[in-house]
Structure formats: structure tokens, C-alpha cells
Amino acid sequence: xxxxxxxxxxxxxxxxxxxxxxxxxxxxxxxxxxxxxxxxxxxxxxxxxxxxxxxxxxxxxxxxxxxxxxxxxxxxxxxxxxxxxxxxxxxxxxxxxxxxxxxxxxxxxxxxxxxxxxxxxxxxxxxxxxxxxxxxxxxxxxxxxxxxxxxxxxxxxxxxxxxxxxxxxxxxxxxxxxxxxxxxxxxxxxxxxxxxxxxxxxxxxxxxxxxxxxxxxxxxxxxxxxxxxxxxxxxxxxxxxxxxxxxxxxxxxxxxxxxxxxxxxxxxxxxxxxxxxxxxxxxxxxxxxxxxxxxxxxxxx
Amino acid sequence: xxxxxxxxxxxxxxxxxxxxxxxxxxxxxxxxxxxxxxxxxxxxxxxxxxxxxxxxxxxxxxxxxxxxxxxxxxxxxxxxxxxxxxxxxxxxxxxxxxxxxxxxxxxxxxxxxxxxxxxxxxxxxxxxxxxxxxxxxxxxxxxxxxxxxxxxxxxxxxxxxxxxxxxxxxxxxxxxxxxxxxxxxxxxxxxxxxxxxxxxxxxxxxxxxxxxxxxxxxxxxxxxxxxxxxxxxxxxxxxxxxxxxxxxxxxxxxxxxxxxxxxxxxxxxxxxxxxxxxxxxxxxxxxxxxxxxxxxxxxxxxxxxxxxxxxxxxxxxxxxxxxxxxxxxxxxxxxxxxxxxxxxxxxxxxxxxxxxxxxxxxxxxxxxxxxxxxxxxxxxxxxxxxxxxxxxxxxxxxxxxxxxxxxxxxxxxxxxxxxxxxxxxxxxxxxxxxxxxxxxxxxxxxxxxxxxxxxxxxxxxxxxxxx
Ligand SMILES: Nc1nc2c(ncn2[C@@H]2O[C@H](COP(=O)(O)OP(=O)(O)OP(=O)(O)O)[C@@H](O)[C@H]2O)c(=O)[nH]1
Ligand SMILES: [Mg+2]
Numbered sequence: 001x002x003x004x005x006x007x008x009x010x011x012x013x014x015x016x017x018x019x020x021x022x023x024x025x026x027x028x029x030x031x032x033x034x035x036x037x038x039x040x041x042x043x044x045x046x047x048x049x050x051x052x053x054x055x056x057x058x059x060x061x062x063x064x065x066x067x068x069x070x071x072x073x074x075x076x077x078x079x080x081x082x083x084x085x086x087x088x089x090x091x092x093x094x095x096x097x098x099x100x101x102x103x104x105x106x107x108x109x110x111x112x113x114x115x116x117x118x119x120x121x122x123x124x125x126x127x128x129x130x131x132x133x134x135x136x137x138x139x140x141x142x143x144x145x146x147x148x149x150x151x152x153x154x155x156x157x158x159x160x161x162x163x164x165x166x167x168x169x170x171x172x173x174x175x176x177x178x179x180x181x182x183x184x185x186x187x188x189x190x191x192x193x194x195x196x197x198x199x200x201x202x203x204x205x206x207x208x209x210x211x212x213x214x215x216x217x218x219x220x221x222x223x224x225x226x227x228x229x230x231x232x233x234x235x236x237x238x239x240x241x242x243x244x245x246x247x248x249x250x251x252x253x254x255x256x257x258x259x260x261x262x263x264x265x266x267x268x269x270x271x272x273x274x275x276x277x278x279x280x281x282x283x284x285x286x287x288x289x290x291x292x293x294x295x296x297x298x299x300x301x
Numbered sequence: 302x303x304x305x306x307x308x309x310x311x312x313x314x315x316x317x318x319x320x321x322x323x324x325x326x327x328x329x330x331x332x333x334x335x336x337x338x339x340x341x342x343x344x345x346x347x348x349x350x351x352x353x354x355x356x357x358x359x360x361x362x363x364x365x366x367x368x369x370x371x372x373x374x375x376x377x378x379x380x381x382x383x384x385x386x387x388x389x390x391x392x393x394x395x396x397x398x399x400x401x402x403x404x405x406x407x408x409x410x411x412x413x414x415x416x417x418x419x420x421x422x423x424x425x426x427x428x429x430x431x432x433x434x435x436x437x438x439x440x441x442x443x444x445x446x447x448x449x450x451x452x453x454x455x456x457x458x459x460x461x462x463x464x465x466x467x468x469x470x471x472x473x474x475x476x477x478x479x480x481x482x483x484x485x486x487x488x489x490x491x492x493x494x495x496x497x498x499x500x501x502x503x504x505x506x507x508x509x510x511x512x513x514x515x516x517x518x519x520x521x522x523x524x525x526x527x528x529x530x531x532x533x534x535x536x537x538x539x540x541x542x543x544x545x546x547x548x549x550x551x552x553x554x555x556x557x558x559x560x561x562x563x564x565x566x567x568x569x570x571x572x573x574x575x576x577x578x579x580x581x582x583x584x585x586x587x588x589x590x591x592x593x594x595x596x597x598x599x600x601x602x603x604x605x606x607x608x609x610x611x612x613x614x615x616x617x618x619x620x621x622x623x624x625x626x627x628x629x630x631x632x633x634x635x636x637x638x639x640x641x642x643x644x645x646x647x648x649x650x651x652x653x654x655x656x657x658x659x660x661x662x663x664x665x666x667x668x669x670x671x672x673x674x675x676x677x678x679x680x681x682x683x684x685x686x687x688x689x690x691x692x693x694x695x696x697x698x699x700x701x702x703x704x705x706x707x708x709x710x711x712x713x714x715x716x717x718x719x720x721x722x723x724x725x726x727x728x729x730x731x732x733x734x735x736x737x738x739x740x741x742x743x744x745x746x747x748x749x750x751x752x753x754x755x756x757x758x759x760x761x762x763x764x765x766x767x768x
Binding site for chain 2 (some may be wrong): 026
């Protein structure tokens with residue numbers, strides 16, 4: 001039966017007009033359609049990012065290969081030549097080359113490890129965001145192993161039953177770390193305030209500020225169990241500086257801290273004439289705050 | 302509106318182009334996705350589904366397989382951009398989802414005001430050096446607005462005399478004429494040179510407003526201007542709106558007053574609606590309720606096509622040398638037949654094909670400007686399953702769902718969807734209004750997104766290249 005009678009008698013052959021056909025009424029109202037969407041969209045495997053060589057990547061790779069490969073070939077030839085002169089010269093040259101290579105390799109290894117430790121933070125965060133308990137647990141355990149304050153938490157982490165629980169467990173340790181980062185920030189702020197207040201040129205200020213900033217970021221990273229090398233520091237710095245989204249949120253806290261810091265009697269004497277110093281100090285405080293946020297294994301909020 | 306006439310607009314374009322370029326260099330791209338659709342086309346539901354499903358995809362749910370395939374599992378997280386200092390309401394996904402999931406469920410009401418939301422997609426970089434540079438973000442800028450307002454865009458280029466002539470000509474055509482009879486009689490009886498008498502203006506306005514309402518609600522017409530008259534927005538009706546078309550050439554105080562109001566209205570819409578939101582965008586989704594237009598009859602169907610063409614003509618698709626110079630322009634446009642769950646699976650291709658014909662003019666305009674275009678059939682929220690009904694003793698493919706009004710289960714046979722604009726004989730079976738369906742069972746928090754049909758392919762076509 002149709003609840004809307006067709007306005008004119010439909011033609012005998014198609015097309016027939018659209019219709020609504022009500023089904024038999026049942027005692028209880030029929031349940032909502034259920035496409036079992038919740039089950040259908042559960043991830044089958046943990047996502048793994050794919051990596052591709054970009055143009056720039058190839059360029060650098062090529063340069064490194066050429067430079068490194070040719071240098072290695074050169075060195076090998078040189079060693080062979082030296083052996084031809086005499087065994088003593090040969091062995092001595094080989095020793096020099098080998099130690100040089102070992103140093104280079106050691107440096108590269110540390111850089112890679114530093115970078116990897118930062119990627120691990122990312123992994124942990126995305127696991128928390130996705131609600132992937134197993135990965136989040138594993139990452140939290142690894143993190144707890146590298147941070148002194150969190151070491152006693154390890155058994156509790158192993159027993160955590162939900163993401164929320166895990167978050168709550170890590171919270172106090174993270175708060176401690178944050179307080180320490182803030183302290184580091186205050187030290188750096190006082191130092192850069194003092195330096196800018198007495199230094200003769202703005203160019204020098206900027207240099208000192210940059211150096212102190214990099215040091216601060218590395219100190220904060222070390223608090224969180226990260227040992228970033230050069231590459232890792234760069235990556236952290238970029239994240240810290242470009243993450244404009246967090247800045248608005250942190251500004252209020254920073255303002256309060258700056259005011260507390262600058263209300264010190266002695267500093268007040270300067271602050272009037274050294275407004276630049278106040279700005280530098282405030283930036284340091286913010287840097288400490290944002291760097292700490294960038295190193296947290298648990299995403300903020 | 303040539304760019305040469307508006308040097309400040311040109312400067313702003315250049316600044317915008319430079320900013321977008323700089324952002325793409327440091328891996329913080331911003332993309333404005335303009336969702337255009339006439340009233341009831343399904344914009345609000347589309348945005349709700351898009352946001353819910355992208356947020357779920359950011360949590361690792363596989364709600365958008367085609368997009369995921371393109372993103373190569375590089376999608377790290379998706380979050381709404383933190384609120385800044387915007388003076389506009391934020392698009393409230395959570396509230397819409399909760400209403401759709403509630404018992405009894407409710408679809409979003411007619412949109413009455415602008416609202417915006419920005420979505421930040423965080424992605425891993427593709428290159429080996431990615432670790433050095435950290436993640437990349439793509440920010441999607443989205444806007445929801447009342448569909449009626451879109452018809453104000455074609456008004457921007459016209460003065461009062463031309464607008465009046467074109468509007469009256471349209472009102473005297475076909476089925477609109479019955480609805481407009483009283484208004485047309487009123488304006489035709491006005492003496493030439495009528496004075497600027499407030500009561501005359503108010504009466505003409507009231508008649509015109511009733512005409513437009515009847516055209517929209519009873520007859521399914523869409524090319525109705527001005528848009529704010531049908532949907533005045535949160536502030537309600539203001540004297541600015543009290544104008545209506547007069548037979549041309551018109552002289553006298555009334556004509557001058559109406560022309561002044563028309564001009565002020567057009568300028569206000571240009572300043573508040575076009576310039577900030579539709580002057581520049583990178584991607585566009587044109588949503589069309591093809592089935593609704595088809596069922597509303599021949600006049601309404603053609604009216605929809607005309608409205609879409611007029612809107613497209615008022616937008617800038619780029620491709621000119623000025624656009625090239627300022628670095629603005631549209632990259633991709635997708636034409637979308639919404640509510641595809643109103644037809645069974647095997648008719649959805651026909652729906653897309655029919656849409657292709659309906660939007661031939663806008664599509665031609667976009668392609669001419671060098672824009673990549675595509676045509677899709679989409680159900681933002683899938684509310685039906687395919688079924689078979691028996692009509693006049695013959696089995697036909699139909700869809701089955703629960704009716705919103707009484708919760709009863711019903712099969713709907715949507716008719717045969719023609720592949721191209723149908724011949725006159727097709728319209729013989731009269732008008733039909735598709736019933737509203739209940740949304741399916743949903744998680745009120747939207748943790749796993751919402752069931753859809755084809756949203757992933759649409760998004761892949763629209764933003765797949767920046768992921
Ligand atoms: N079955 C089904 N119905 C839909 C879908 N999308 C929209 N609808 C129906 O279309 C109606 C209008 O959708 P809206 O998204 O509110 O339309 P809009 O374009 O925002 O309209 P305005 O706010 O008036 O401009 C909804 O109330 C639903 O009944 C869909 O994917 N499937
Ligand atoms: Mg809406």
C-alpha cells in the first residue's frame with residue numbers, strides 16, 4: 001500500500017513514479033538500522049608510516065655517497081701506498097684512518113640515536129591519541145626506564161588497564177618534570193636578562209640568546225630522558241619554535257612567571273631601562289615551557 | 302568584477318597567495334574548502350560527517366579507506382584547530398552528532414548563521430629527511446552558512462534595474478507565476494513614478510517575501526533573491542531588506558528608494574559574505590540534491606541548474622594572468638550528488654551521470670580555468686539499505702529505512718533515475734517528496750566516525766594531493 005496515491009494513473013510501462021511503501025506495523029517499533037560501523041572501522045594493524053626519497057633527500061644522499069665513497073677509496077689507496085713504502089708506515093696510516101672512521105661512526109650513531117629517541121616520543125603520543133593501549137604501555141615503559149623520576153612507576157604501568165589510567169599514572173611524574181623545566185627556564189631567563197642588560201650590542205644579545213636557548217632546549221630534553229644530538233636538537237627546536245598553536249595557551253602562565261621573576265628588587269632597578277632584557281627573559285620562560293611540552297610522552301590535554 | 306578595478310582586493314589577493322606559498326614551504330599548509338550548496342542540499346550534514354570521519358581517521362579508525370590509501374598511513378592525528386579570536390560561532394560537530402544519535406534522532410535545523418571550524422591534519426613527511434623537519438600539518442578551513450545566501454553572489458554584479466528585469470522575467474515563467482500572482486498584480490498596478498511611501502514599500506516587500514517562501518517551500522525552487530529575505534540571519538529583518546523588483550524602466554521616489562536599498566544590500570553582502578569567505582578558496586565541493594530537484598518537477602529541476610550556473614559565474618576560478626600573478630585560484634572542484642542513499646546502489650551511477658548534465662555549465666567554467674573537476678554520488682550519513690519492492694506485480698530495486706516522522710520501516714522506490722535531463726514525458730507522474738529517514742545507529746561521541754557512502758573517494762579527489 002502506498003501512503004501517497006500517485007496523482008495521475010501511472011503509465012502501464014516503466015517509468016513508474018516514485019513511491020513510499022510502508023511495511024507491516026509491528027508491535028514494538030523497529031530498531032534503528034545498524035551497519036556495525038564501529039566494528040567495521042577498527043584498525044586491522046598498527047599503522048606504519050611509509051618513507052619515500054624526496055628530491056632533496058636524493059641530492060643529499062648522492063652528495064654523501066660521493067663524498068664519503070670517494071674519500072674511503074682515496075684513504076684505502078693511500079693506505080695501500082703506505083704499505084708499499086714499508087710495514088711501519090702502513091700500519092701507522094691504517095691506525096689513523098681506522099680511528100678517524102670510528103669517531104665518525106660513533107658521532108653518526110649518536111645522532112641517529114638522538115633522533116630515534118625523539119621519534120619515540122612521537123610514537124608514544126600518537127599511541128595515546130589513537131587509544132592504542134599496548135603501544136602506549138610499551139612506550140611508557142621505555143620512557144620510565146630512561147627517566148629517574150618515573151623508574152618506580154614501571155610495575156604500575158605494566159598493570160594499567162586503560163589509556164586514561166595510564167595517563168593518570170604518568171601525570172605526577174610529568175608534573176615534576178614540568179616544574180623542573182620551569183626552574184631551568186627561570187635560570188636561563190635570569191641569565192639572559194642579565195646579559196642583555198649589560199651587553200653592548202643587540203647583535204651580541206641575539207647570539208647569546210640563541211646559544212642559551214639551544215642549551216635550554218637540550219637541558220629540558222635531558223630531563224625527559226632524551227639525548228638529542230645535533231639533528232635531534234634541530235628537530236626539537238623547530239617543533240618548539242613553530243608550534244604556534246601552543247603559544248597562545250602558554251602565554252598566560254608565562255606572563256605570570258615573568259612578573260614573579262621581575263618583581264625581584266634588584267632586577268626591578270634594571271627592568272625600567274632594559275626592556276629588551278625583560279623580553280628576552282620572557283622568551284626564555286616560554287621556550288622552556290614549549291620545549292617541555294614538545295618532549296612530553298603524553299600529549300597535552 | 303575585474304581585478305584591475307579593485308587594487309586593494311588585488312593586494313590582498315597577493316598577500317594571501319604569498320602567505321599560502323610560504324606556509325606550504327615550511328610544511329604548514331592551509332586549504333580553504335568552500336562547500337557550496339543550495340538550501341537543503343545537505344551542507345550541514347556533510348560537514349558533520351566530514352569532521353566526524355576525519356577525526357576518527359586521526360584516531361586510527363578506518364572510516365575513510367580511499368583517503369587512507371592515498372595518505373599512505375602517514376596521517377598521525379587530526380584535531381580541531383584551537384579557537385583563536387574569531388568573531389564567528391564555531392561549527393558544533395559534537396552537538397550535531399549527539400542530536401543525530403539521540404532517541405528520537407533529529408537532523409540539524411535550517412542553518413541560520415555563519416559558523417566556521419578549522420581542522421588540523423598532522424602528517425608524517427614522506428622524505429628520508431622528514432625526521433629532521435618534524436611533522437607537516439594541513440589545515441582545512443570550513444564554513445557553514447544558510448544555503449539561501451549563496452544566491453546573493455550572482456547579485457553582486459548587477460544594478461537594481463537589471464536585477465529587477467531579470468527577476469520579474471523569471472517570476473512570470475512557468476509554475477512560479479501562480480505563486481507570484483498576487484505580487485505581480487501589485488507591482489503591475491503600481492503607477493509609474495510612485496512616491497517613496499513606506500506603506501507601499503512594506504506591502505510590496507511582504508508580498509514578495511511570501512512569494513519567495515512559497516516558491517521555496519511548496520514548489521522546490523532555489524533561484525530566489527535576495528537570500529537574506531528567506532533567511533535573514535540572527536539579527537532578523539532589517540529595513541535594508543525591504544526592497545523588491547519593479548517593472549523597468551521605473552522612475553519616481555519608490556524606485557529610487559528600492560534601488561538604494563538594493564545597492565546597500567549588495568554592498569553589505571559583498572563585504573560580509575563574499576569578500577571574507579568566497580573571494581578566495583583553493584578547493585570547492587558543490588553539493589546538489591539532484592533527486593530532490595528531479596522529484597520537484599521540470600521547472601524546479603531547470604531552476605536548480607540555472608541557480609548553480611549563476612553561482613559558478615559569480616565565483617572566481619582563477620586561470621587569468623592576474624590570478625597567476627597573485628598566486629590565487631582554485632585547484633580542484635568536486636560536484637556531488639548528495640543523499641545518494643535515497644537510491645539503490647545500482648542507480649547511483651545514474652545519479653552522478655545526471656548531475657554531470659545538471660552542472661555542465663559550472664563544470665565547463667571551472668575546467669576552462671584549468672581546474673581539475675570530478676563528479677560524485679555521496680551519502681554523508683547512510684540511512685538506508687538496499688531492498689526489493691514489488692510494484693504492480695513487478696520486482697523493483699528500492700531502499701529501506703525508518704521514517705523520521707513515525708519510526709516505521711518503509712521501502713522507497715525512487716523512480717527510474719534518467720542518465721540525462723529527461724524528456725517532457727518523464728515528468729508526467731507528478732511531484733513526489735522524498736521522506737526523511739532516521740539516521741542509523743550512531744555513537745553519540747562519534748568515536749568511530751559515521752557510516753557514509755563515498756565520502757572517502759570524494760575527499761581523496763578533493764584533498765588527496767596535499768596529504
Ligand atoms: N538520507 C540522507 N538524508 C540526508 C543526507 N544529508 C542530508 N540529508 C537530509 O537533508 C536535510 C538537509 O540537510 P542539511 O545538511 O541540513 O542541509 P543544508 O544544506 O545545511 O541546508 P540549509 O542549512 O538550509 O542551507 C537533512 O535534514 C536530512 O533530512 C544523507 O546523507 N542521507
Ligand atoms: Mg545547514
